[in-house]
Amino acid sequence: MGAEFKAKGANMQLGPGLNVARVPRGGRNFEYMSGEDPHLGAMMAxxxxxxxxxxxxxxxxxxxxLNNQEDHRGNMSSNVDERTLMQIYMPPFAAAVDAGVGSIMCGYNxxxxxxxxxxxWTLKLLRRQLHFTGWVMSDWGATQSTAAAASAGLDMEMPGGSFFTADKFRAAIGNGSLTSAAISNMATHVLTPMFAKGIMDSAQPSGRPDANATSSSHDALAVHLATAAAVLLKNEGQLLPLTRGAALAVIGPAAKCDAPKPDYGFGWPPSIGCLNSGGGSGGVAGAHYDGILGALTPLAASVTFDEGNDARAAAATAAAxxxxxxxxxxxxxxxxDRSSVELPEGQLSYLRAVAAAQPRTVVVLMAPGAVAVGQWAEAVAAIVCFFLPGQAQGTAVANILSGTSNPSGRLPVTFPTVDNQVGFSRSQYPGVAMPDGLQTNYAEKLAVGYRWYHATGTTPGFCFGHGLSYSTYTYGALQASPTGVAFTLTNSGTVAGAEVAQLYITFPSSAGEPPRQLKGFRKVLLQPGESATVTLPLGPRDFSIWDVAAHVWAGVGGVFEAEVGASSCDIRARANLTLK
Known part of the structure; x- marks a missing residue:
C-alpha cells in the first residue's frame, strides 16, 4: 500500500482503520482490521x-x-466507561503508536x-498513556471549534480551514482561550514524524492521484491475499475441493457482473454488483477484475449460469x-450501516430452492463483515466466505474450490444465527434520541463480540476464529507458564496445509472479566504427517486489567486457564497457571 500511495504522489495514507467491530452491521467494518478483538487489532496494526x-x-x-457505527455518526455519543475504553477499544491504537504511526485521525462521533x-480525556491519553509524538488530524469536517479542539489535543483540521485559521487562532490568543505555545506544540507534532520518517529529506513524490500504481507483483499479491483470506466455514462430506470435470451450475448475479472500472469518487463503487469491494472513501475498484464465472469455467466439464431471478428455474438448473x-x-x-446482517430476501429465495434441489451445493459468500447464517447454513453442504476479495475475486474462488490452495483463513468476527443475536437494545444500538443528540450506551461493557457469546453461553452460527482446512490437525498436551505456552501440532491429514492455532486466557472470576480472551495466535504450515512445536508468548499485560482508580494497568493474581484450539469454540488443549 505504501508503495502504491507513493506512486500516486502521496506521502500520507489515511489508514489503517482500527476500530473494533462492536456493531455487526457497521458500515465500515470492512475497512477495520481489528475484527471484534483488541488483541487481533493490535497484532495487525x-x-x-x-x-x-x-x-x-x-x-x-x-x-x-469509538467510531463504531456509521448510522448517525455525526450526532451520536458513544458512552463508555474507562475500563472498557482501555481494554477493548484502545489496544489497536496503542499498537499503532508503538509502531511509530505518524498521525491519528479523530472521528465524527x-x-x-x-x-x-x-x-x-481521550486525546490526552494518547500523549500521556500511549506516548504518541505524532499529530492528530480531524476526519473531514469533524472539527467543531477552535480553542476547545486545539487545547484538547487536535493538531490539524481537515480538509480545509473553518476553525483552524490564522484569524481564529489570533482571536483565541487575544482573548486568552489559547496560547501561542499550544500552537507551537501543534506544529511540532506535525513536523516530528515528517522529519523522523524522512519525509522532509526527500522531494515530494511525483506520481498522480489517478495513476494506475499497480504492478505484476502487486497483482500477484492481490491473488495471494484474496485466496489466503478465504474461510472454509463448512465442508460436509468433503464436497470441496471439487472434482475436476464436473458439471457445474453457477447461480447468482455476482458470479457474472460487469467488470468494474476505476472510480476515484466518494460513494458506492461500480463493483457493488460483484460484491467484491465496499463503498465510500475506502472503496476501491481495481484496474482490472477477475470474474467468478470466467474463473470457474476451465475447472468444469460444463458450466450453466443462472441469475437466480426465478428460484424455481435456478433450482432446476442446479438439479441438472x-x-x-x-x-x-x-x-x-x-x-x-447495513440494515441487517441477514442475506437479502431475494438471495435467500434462490439459495433455499437450489439447496432443496441439489444436495451438493456450495455457497460462495461475499461479505463486509458478519453474516447471519441460521436460515440457510444447515441446508447446504459447503460454505466458503471470501469477505470482499477485491480485483482477484474470481481467481481466489477458483483457487479454493479447485483445491489449488488449501483454505487457511479464520473468522475475525462471529457469524450469528440471526440478526442482532447479541440482543442489543435500542439504547445500545443505534442509540436513543435525546435533545443533545443520539445517546449510544456501551452497556455490554467488556462483553463485545465473541466474549458475549461465551459469557452468556450462547451458540452462534460460526464462532470467532473458525475456519476449516482440506487437512486435519492434532494438538498435543499444553504446557503453560506466565511467560507462554507450548504444544505439539501435527498435520494428521493427507495434504499440506496451514493451521492457525489460537491461545485464549480465562481470568480468575474475581477479576470480573469475560471468559476466554484471545491472547495469541500463530499460522503454522505443515506437510502431511509433519509435527511442529508451537510456542505462543505471554507477558504481564496479558494478565492485567485496567485499574480505573489509579488509571494504570494492574496485574491480577490467582489461577488462570490457558486454552489452545482452532477457534474460540474449538478448544483442543487446556492447562492452568498461577500468578501471585
Whole structure:
C-alpha cells in the first residue's frame, strides 16, 4: 500500500482503520482490521503501520475513538466507561503508536457527549498513556471549534480551514482561550514524524492521484491475499475441493457482473454488483477484475449460469448439474450501516430452492463483515466466505474450490444465527434520541463480540476464529507458564496445509472479566504427517486489567486457564497457571 500511495504522489495514507467491530452491521467494518478483538487489532496494526511507513509514506490510524457505527455518526455519543475504553477499544491504537504511526485521525462521533476531536480525556491519553509524538488530524469536517479542539489535543483540521485559521487562532490568543505555545506544540507534532520518517529529506513524490500504481507483483499479491483470506466455514462430506470435470451450475448475479472500472469518487463503487469491494472513501475498484464465472469455467466439464431471478428455474438448473455453486452476499458503505446482517430476501429465495434441489451445493459468500447464517447454513453442504476479495475475486474462488490452495483463513468476527443475536437494545444500538443528540450506551461493557457469546453461553452460527482446512490437525498436551505456552501440532491429514492455532486466557472470576480472551495466535504450515512445536508468548499485560482508580494497568493474581484450539469454540488443549 505504501508503495502504491507513493506512486500516486502521496506521502500520507489515511489508514489503517482500527476500530473494533462492536456493531455487526457497521458500515465500515470492512475497512477495520481489528475484527471484534483488541488483541487481533493490535497484532495487525504494528506490521501494517511499519510496512506503509517503510516506503516513505506516513500512516494514519483511524478513527479515534469509538467510531463504531456509521448510522448517525455525526450526532451520536458513544458512552463508555474507562475500563472498557482501555481494554477493548484502545489496544489497536496503542499498537499503532508503538509502531511509530505518524498521525491519528479523530472521528465524527462524540465520546461521553464530547466531540471526539475536542475530547481532552481521550486525546490526552494518547500523549500521556500511549506516548504518541505524532499529530492528530480531524476526519473531514469533524472539527467543531477552535480553542476547545486545539487545547484538547487536535493538531490539524481537515480538509480545509473553518476553525483552524490564522484569524481564529489570533482571536483565541487575544482573548486568552489559547496560547501561542499550544500552537507551537501543534506544529511540532506535525513536523516530528515528517522529519523522523524522512519525509522532509526527500522531494515530494511525483506520481498522480489517478495513476494506475499497480504492478505484476502487486497483482500477484492481490491473488495471494484474496485466496489466503478465504474461510472454509463448512465442508460436509468433503464436497470441496471439487472434482475436476464436473458439471457445474453457477447461480447468482455476482458470479457474472460487469467488470468494474476505476472510480476515484466518494460513494458506492461500480463493483457493488460483484460484491467484491465496499463503498465510500475506502472503496476501491481495481484496474482490472477477475470474474467468478470466467474463473470457474476451465475447472468444469460444463458450466450453466443462472441469475437466480426465478428460484424455481435456478433450482432446476442446479438439479441438472453435478454441483451447484451459489454466489450470495452483500457489501456496505461509509455513511450508513447495513440494515441487517441477514442475506437479502431475494438471495435467500434462490439459495433455499437450489439447496432443496441439489444436495451438493456450495455457497460462495461475499461479505463486509458478519453474516447471519441460521436460515440457510444447515441446508447446504459447503460454505466458503471470501469477505470482499477485491480485483482477484474470481481467481481466489477458483483457487479454493479447485483445491489449488488449501483454505487457511479464520473468522475475525462471529457469524450469528440471526440478526442482532447479541440482543442489543435500542439504547445500545443505534442509540436513543435525546435533545443533545443520539445517546449510544456501551452497556455490554467488556462483553463485545465473541466474549458475549461465551459469557452468556450462547451458540452462534460460526464462532470467532473458525475456519476449516482440506487437512486435519492434532494438538498435543499444553504446557503453560506466565511467560507462554507450548504444544505439539501435527498435520494428521493427507495434504499440506496451514493451521492457525489460537491461545485464549480465562481470568480468575474475581477479576470480573469475560471468559476466554484471545491472547495469541500463530499460522503454522505443515506437510502431511509433519509435527511442529508451537510456542505462543505471554507477558504481564496479558494478565492485567485496567485499574480505573489509579488509571494504570494492574496485574491480577490467582489461577488462570490457558486454552489452545482452532477457534474460540474449538478448544483442543487446556492447562492452568498461577500468578501471585
Amino acid at each position: 504494528r506490521p501494517v503501520v511499519k510496512g506503509i511507513q517503510s516506503k516513505g509514506v506516513l500512516a494514519t490510524a483511524k478513527h479515534f475513538i 462524540r465520546v461521553n457527549n464530547v466531540w471526539a476531536c475536542e475530547d481532552a 448439474a453435478d454441483v451447484a455453486v451459489v454466489v450470495v452476499g452483500s457489501t456496505s458503505c461509509e455513511g450508513a
